[in-house]
Amino acid sequence: MSVPDDEVRDVPRAHEVLEHELVYRGRVWDLARDVVDLGDSQVVREYVAHTGAVAVIALDDDDRVLLLSQYRHPARHVLWEPPAGLRDVEGEDPVTTAARELAEEADLVAGRWWRLVEFFTTPGGSTERITVFLARDLTPVAEHDRFDRTDEEATMVPVWVPLDEALAGVLGGRFASPTTTIGVLAAAAARADGWASLVPVDPASATEG
Missing domain, CATH: 3.90.79.10 (Nucleoside Triphosphate Pyrophosphohydrolase)
Structure with missing residues (x-):
């Protein structure tokens, strides 16, 4: 698969979150768990929810x-x-x-x-x-x-x-x-x-x- 050079860039895209859970609320940032619909499958992802x-x-x-x-x-x-x-x-x-x-x-x-x-x-x-x-x-x-x-x-x-x-x-x-x-x-x-x-x-x- 060939992609033109000017199209090789990061793009925002958000798959549907079927479930969202706050696993832990921290002093500065939190730990979250999502069930994400990828279309052909559902996956569980845990991540730090950070302020930036x-x-x-x-x-x-x-x-x-x-x-x-x-x-x-x-x-x-x-x-x-x-x-x-x-x-x-x-x-x-x-x-x-x-x-x-x-x-x-x-x-x-x-x-x-x-x-x-x-x-x-x-x-x-x-x-x-x-x-x-x-x-x-x-x-x-x-x-x-x-x-x-x-x-x-x-x-x-x-x-x-x-x-x-x-x-x-x-x-x-x-x-x-x-x-x-x-x-x-x-x-x-x-x-x-x-x-x-x-x-x-x-x-x-x-x-x-």
């Missing part, structure tokens, strides 16, 4: 990307990741969430924003979808307006890594976080294209997405 998230590839004037060290208990690793956070404020546009997370986790405000890339983290087992933004023209948050970080966020260490070095780290296996891996690869590809493919966005004028 955002991440920010923040680049300074020297094309260095900001990474933060954060302990991720399920992975049993301290990972180097870009600023990121859950879409847990109802009605908040993703870029607005991204701007808030950049301020809270990195004490930074960006003057320019672009939508960089979007992906499902685990499409076979979770509804989580992450939108990654590129942020530039960075300035620090005023000292008296800075967020009081707690828990794992309290121990995060920021580093500025040249984008080329971050790319080498991704390809060399030094970084395993999906937001770092995909965000850095996307940023490097966009830079190689002269940033022409990126769509600008504005947190100040954003509407719900």
Whole structure:
């Protein structure tokens, strides 16, 4: 079977859900079980019902990307990741969430924003979808307006890594976080294209997405 190149793309499609059960209600996300009609068969699928998230590839004037060290208990690793956070404020546009997370986790405000890339983290087992933004023209948050970080966020260490070095780290296996891996690869590809493919966005004028 041959498919034209311009038709090779992901498309939304929802099979009929015959039964839906909330198996477990968690503090942050839930576990659900569906009986799904595939047409010629019915299957049971369990998955994490996730709010979704955002991440920010923040680049300074020297094309260095900001990474933060954060302990991720399920992975049993301290990972180097870009600023990121859950879409847990109802009605908040993703870029607005991204701007808030950049301020809270990195004490930074960006003057320019672009939508960089979007992906499902685990499409076979979770509804989580992450939108990654590129942020530039960075300035620090005023000292008296800075967020009081707690828990794992309290121990995060920021580093500025040249984008080329971050790319080498991704390809060399030094970084395993999906937001770092995909965000850095996307940023490097966009830079190689002269940033022409990126769509600008504005947190100040954003509407719900």
